[in-house]
Amino acid sequence: MTSTGQDGRRADVELRVPADSAYASVLRTTTAGLAARLDFPIDDIEDLRIAVSEASAMVLPAASEDADLTxxxxxxxxxxxxSVGVEVDAPVDPQYDSFAWTVLATLATDASADTSDGRFTVSVTMAPGQTDGH
Structure with a gap:
């Protein structure tokens, strides 16, 4: 796995934990800390934490055995x-009509899913003041 995103850019921070929902709180806390560092308003930080939770909930069921959640x-x-992703053994069909996707699309400025290269990745972008949900 490389440390580059879909646009080829190197990640500023990358976190890798076991693909288990028990570790989603680590992702939420890291997300909140980085958003605070970028001076996001409290409401947007909370929206981003929720979006990361939903992204994790989408990708975790598809994870290969012993995969990492990246x-x-x-x-x-x-x-x-x-960008939250896992290695997968079989092709994944993102559920764009699911509750999780609806939450992502509402809270984030942009949301996308990628199922290439044996991975299932959900990405959310937050630009304060530019979400559909506010």
Whole structure:
């Protein structure tokens, strides 16, 4: 696995934990800390934490046995993109009509799913003040 995102950019921060829902809190806490560092408003930080939880909930059921849950953070002035992904054994069909996807699409400025290269990755971008949900 490389440390680059879908656009080929190197992640500013990458976190790798066992693909188990018990570790989702680590991703949420890291997300909140990085968003705070970028001076996100409290409401947007909480929205991003929820979006990361939903992204984790989407990818974890598809994880290969003994896979890692990888979270990449791409920081830029005014936005934070978080990509949550796992290795998969079989092709995955993202459920765009699921509750989790609805939450992501509402809370994030942008949300996308990628199922290439034996991985299932959900990415969310938050730019404060630019979400559909506010």
């Amino acid at each position: 979270c990449q953070f791409f920081m830029s002035p005014g936005s934070l993109t978080v």
